[in-house]
Amino acid sequence: MGIKMKLIPGFKLIISVLTLILVQYSYASEDQCFNCHRDLEDNPSKLFVEDVHYKVGLSCSSCHGGNSNSDDMELAMNKSAGFIGVPSLNKISEACSKCHSDAVFMKKYNKNILTGQFEKLKTSVHGKLSVNGRGMMLQCTTCHNAHGIKKVTDSRSPVYPTNVPATCNKCHGDASFMQSYNPSLSVDQLTKYRTSVHGILNAKGNTKTAECASCHGSHDIFSAKDVRSKVYKLNIPNTCSQCHSNKDYMKDFPIPTDQFEKYQKSVHGVAVFEKQDLSAPVCNDCHGNHAATPPGIESISKVCGSCHALNAELFSASPHKKAFDEKKYPECETCHGNHEILIAKDKLIGVEEGAICLKCHAEDKNQKGYRVAKIMRSQIDSLMSLDIVAKNLIFQAEQKGMDVEEIKFKLREIHQARLETRTIVHSFNEAKFKEVTNKGFKASEMAITEAKASIDEFYFRRYGLVVALALITFLIVIIFLYIRKIEKTKSV
Amino acid sequence: MKNQTKKFYDWVDSRVQLGDLVAFMSKKYVPVHSRSIWYYFGGVSLFFFIIQVVTGILLLFYYKGSSDLAYESIRFIMSKVQFGWLIRSMHSWSANLFILSVFIHMFSVYFEKSYRKPREMTWISGMFMFVLALAFGFSGYLLPWNELAYFATKVGTDIVGAVPVVGEPLKYFLRGGDDVTGATLSRFFGFHVALFPGIFTFLLMLHLLLVQRQGMSEPMHLKIIAKAEKKTMPFFPNFMLRDLLLWLIVLNVLAILAVFFPAELGLKADPLASAPAGIQPEWYFLFMFQTLKFLPAHVWFIEGEVLGILLFGLAGLLWLLVPVWDRKSSRGQQNRWINYIGIFSVLFIIILTIIGWVLK
Numbered sequence: 001m002g003i004k005m006k007l008i009p010g011f012k013l014i015i016s017v018l019t020l021i022l023v024q025y026s027y028a029s030e031d032q033c034f035n036c037h038r039d040l041e042d043n044p045s046k047l048f049v050e051d052v053h054y055k056v057g058l059s060c061s062s063c064h065g066g067n068s069n070s071d072d073m074e075l076a077m078n079k080s081a082g083f084i085g086v087p088s089l090n091k092i093s094e095a096c097s098k099c100h101s102d103a104v105f106m107k108k109y110n111k112n113i114l115t116g117q118f119e120k121l122k123t124s125v126h127g128k129l130s131v132n133g134r135g136m137m138l139q140c141t142t143c144h145n146a147h148g149i150k151k152v153t154d155s156r157s158p159v160y161p162t163n164v165p166a167t168c169n170k171c172h173g174d175a176s177f178m179q180s181y182n183p184s185l186s187v188d189q190l191t192k193y194r195t196s197v198h199g200i201l202n203a204k205g206n207t208k209t210a211e212c213a214s215c216h217g218s219h220d221i222f223s224a225k226d227v228r229s230k231v232y233k234l235n236i237p238n239t240c241s242q243c244h245s246n247k248d249y250m251k252d253f254p255i256p257t258d259q260f261e262k263y264q265k266s267v268h269g270v271a272v273f274e275k276q277d278l279s280a281p282v283c284n285d286c287h288g289n290h291a292a293t294p295p296g297i298e299s300i301s302k303v304c305g306s307c308h309a310l311n312a313e314l315f316s317a318s319p320h321k322k323a324f325d326e327k328k329y330p331e332c333e334t335c336h337g338n339h340e341i342l343i344a345k346d347k348l349i350g351v352e353e354g355a356i357c358l359k360c361h362a363e364d365k366n367q368k369g370y371r372v373a374k375i376m377r378s379q380i381d382s383l384m385s386l387d388i389v390a391k392n393l394i395f396q397a398e399q400k401g402m403d404v405e406e407i408k409f410k411l412r413e414i415h416q417a418r419l420e421t422r423t424i425v426h427s428f429n430e431a432k433f434k435e436v437t438n439k440g441f442k443a444s445e446m447a448i449t450e451a452k453a454s455i456d457e458f459y460f461r462r463y464g465l466v467v468a469l470a471l472i473t474f475l476i477v478i479i480f481l482y483i484r485k486i487e488k489t490k491s492v
Numbered sequence: 493m494k495n496q497t498k499k500f501y502d503w504v505d506s507r508v509q510l511g512d513l514v515a516f517m518s519k520k521y522v523p524v525h526s527r528s529i530w531y532y533f534g535g536v537s538l539f540f541f542i543i544q545v546v547t548g549i550l551l552l553f554y555y556k557g558s559s560d561l562a563y564e565s566i567r568f569i570m571s572k573v574q575f576g577w578l579i580r581s582m583h584s585w586s587a588n589l590f591i592l593s594v595f596i597h598m599f600s601v602y603f604e605k606s607y608r609k610p611r612e613m614t615w616i617s618g619m620f621m622f623v624l625a626l627a628f629g630f631s632g633y634l635l636p637w638n639e640l641a642y643f644a645t646k647v648g649t650d651i652v653g654a655v656p657v658v659g660e661p662l663k664y665f666l667r668g669g670d671d672v673t674g675a676t677l678s679r680f681f682g683f684h685v686a687l688f689p690g691i692f693t694f695l696l697m698l699h700l701l702l703v704q705r706q707g708m709s710e711p712m713h714l715k716i717i718a719k720a721e722k723k724t725m726p727f728f729p730n731f732m733l734r735d736l737l738l739w740l741i742v743l744n745v746l747a748i749l750a751v752f753f754p755a756e757l758g759l760k761a762d763p764l765a766s767a768p769a770g771i772q773p774e775w776y777f778l779f780m781f782q783t784l785k786f787l788p789a790h791v792w793f794i795e796g797e798v799l800g801i802l803l804f805g806l807a808g809l810l811w812l813l814v815p816v817w818d819r820k821s822s823r824g825q826q827n828r829w830i831n832y833i834g835i836f837s838v839l840f841i842i843i844l845t846i847i848g849w850v851l852k
Contacts, residue, residue: 401754403567403570403571403577403757405567405571406571461577461578461751462751464751465747465748465751468747469744469747469748472740472743472744472747473744475740476737476740476741476744479733479736479737479740480737482733483730483733483734483737486729486730486733487725487730
């Protein structure tokens with residue numbers, strides 16, 4: 001019984017292979033279109049032999065129409081028999097979609113095959129009207145070829161992962177072609193890609209590494225400015241994380257998979273995901289897109305500095321620059337981290353617990369930096385305390401109905417100074433830092449003085465009113481008494 | 493000291509014959525009866541007008557009548573000028589109390605039928621002053637050039653534009669263009685500080701002259717009482733002192749309001765911004781505004797808003813000409829219809845104002 005069970009699957013396999021060969025032979029022999037064209041030795045028939053469609057028994061007439069059973073050319077290629085000849089423009093994709101959009105039909109060949117490709121193509125950027133105005137920019141055959149179509153898993157297919165970059169580059173690397181569609185789009189993507197980690201691995205035949213379709217999609221490609229695009233700014237972290245957060249997928253690559261998790265918590269991630277802030281950086285802003293690569297020690301400050309320009313400039317002129325270079329510390333990353341960059345709080349500076357300066361400075365080690373960090377923190381704390389005092393006094397004055405609009409401008413100056421300390425701190429220079437904090441101290445002193453004066457004015461008004469009312473009431477009483485007196489005198 | 497005062501009086505008297513005026517005033521008597529209280533509202537209105545003139549002149553020292561500077565100059569007055577906040581608050585509160593007092597004065601005169609012969613001209617001059625008082629309010633409201641004022645003026649001038657035939661040109665004239673702009677502010681400023689005060693002062697002089705010449709009107713029911721039995725009080729000093737007493741009480745009220753509820757400035761007008769919700773005119777226009785809102789879009793063949801404006805116009809005209817068509821009162825006969833119309837008007841104004849306020 002056990003032997004029988006083992007034999008049955010092997011037997012089934014042999015029967016299946018024989019049946020397939022028989023069917024193919026019978027189809028080929030019955031497909032009169034193919035028979036004639038093979039005899040003519042034309043290119044399509046040569047290519048068709050290797051075509052996936054030929055292998056599953058489809059005939060020429062499946063796409064071109066006509067009667068493939070007839071060996072009479074007139075009858076076989078008669079329009080009344082549905083012959084359409086060489087389809088052009090959208091007719092090409094429509095011919096493909098006749099089968100590829102038919103889920104029931106396609107399931108016969110592959111249970112897992114997708115059938116929405118044509119619909120996706122029509123809505124994609126490539127499905128837009130071509131410059132000739134008569135058809136889509138791109139048809140199925142543009143990427144998949146016409147008669148020699150291979151399965152995607154076949155390394156000879158133009159859409160096999162290692163072939164995709166070259167396939168896309170046929171158009172996207174052609175400046176004269178691309179300028180008709182998008183003159184501002186660069187045409188050096190492939191060159192850049194080949195310098196990237198992805199591109200290098202891809203060139204070595206790695207099919208897991210990202211190629212064009214991994215990030216841009218295949219049939220449903222949209223312009224990067226389109227919110228539906230996988231490479232739309234706010235969608236990029238999710239797109240990259242499809243692979244980079246997948247531990248199983250990334251197990252062949254010696255890099256961490258927690259970047260997305262960390263990024264989500266970072267100040268940049270919060271800006272992107274919670275505030276939908278398009279100015280916040282996503283993966284490609286630091287790593288590049290087509291030339292995606294991890295920034296090296298030297299280039300980290302350049303990458304961060306492309307947005308945080310002033311901070312980078314101050315740091316470069318600071319004593320830390322030399323020290324970091326000597327110790328080969330990555331500039332920004334050493335204090336702020338990389339993917340999980342949190343909001344730079346005041347507590348980062350100083351010599352208290354949680355201060356980053358303590359990583360390198362201590363009372364008995366690199367004392368100068370320790371002293372400066374202590375002073376800076378003390379100045380920041382003082383400014384914050386004065387800011388709170390000024391705010392409270394202004395609030396009190398406002399609650400009393402006083403006009404505090406002008407004083408609020410001073411409050412802005414304090415806030416501005418506090419903000420500037422966050423930048424000037426990168427100079428790690430005590431004098432420069434004090435220049436900024438002094439501006440804040442001056443503004444807070446003025447704000448506090450004016451707010452106090454406003455509150456005093458409120459009480460002055462109240463007391464003044466009491467005095468005025470008393471005087472007027474006194475006059476009222478005098479006049480009242482005088483009227484009574486003259487009217488009494490008269491009546492007497 | 494007494495000698496010095498007498499010398500000064502004699503000096504003036506020898507030149508302008510003050511004696512005649514003093515003699516006239518000392519012989520002038522004011523009727524005393526259960527409704528004498530209403531006599532004082534004319535004086536109270538005059539007092540508020542004086543406050544308006546004084547505080548208005550003080551504000552003029554610092555106010556700048558252009559759309560770029562108006563708002564800022566008011567803020568400067570409120571925050572930098574010594575007692576500027578008090579002057580502006582008093583001007584603002586006094587304007588409202590002035591119109592309230594004028595309303596009371598007008599209705600008291602109406603219900604007492606004091607407009608009857610020979611005081612038709614006093615009534616008509618008073619009515620013109622009433623309209624001018626409203627115009628003062630409307631033009632002055634725009635001057636701070638804040639958000640509320642801007643949009644209220646827009647709505648107000650739009651209503652003027654709905655008046656048949658003359659509406660559109662009048663609206664264009666008031667705005668100084670198609671829309672409310674700095675040009676509107678400039679001309680409203682001109683109206684408020686030059687044109688209206690000039691006309692008002694002339695009418696006020698005429699009104700006071702007539703009151704002095706004709707004396708206070710007696711209620712109709714006192715006609716039947718013999719002259720000897722009628723109670724009176726000398727205009728000077730008794731009535732004037734009572735007037736002064738009331739003025740001081742009113743001044744106290746005004747000071748309390750100005751200190752505890754200072755005039756607000758709000759946000760600067762931004763013609764490009766959308767109108768804030770609940771835009772309303774000042775309270776004294778609210779009953780008309782609310783009525784126009786209640787009217788349907790079309791009544792027969794005429795637009796509801798146009799019909800409303802025409803009806804208010806007609807009612808105003810009839811109100812102005814009441815001494816002409818109320819012949820019965822002039823003949824000394826009771827005319828109950830006058831009371832009914834008056835009560836209806838008062839109730840209409842109060843109820844519609846309250847509704848307008850509640851539906852804000």
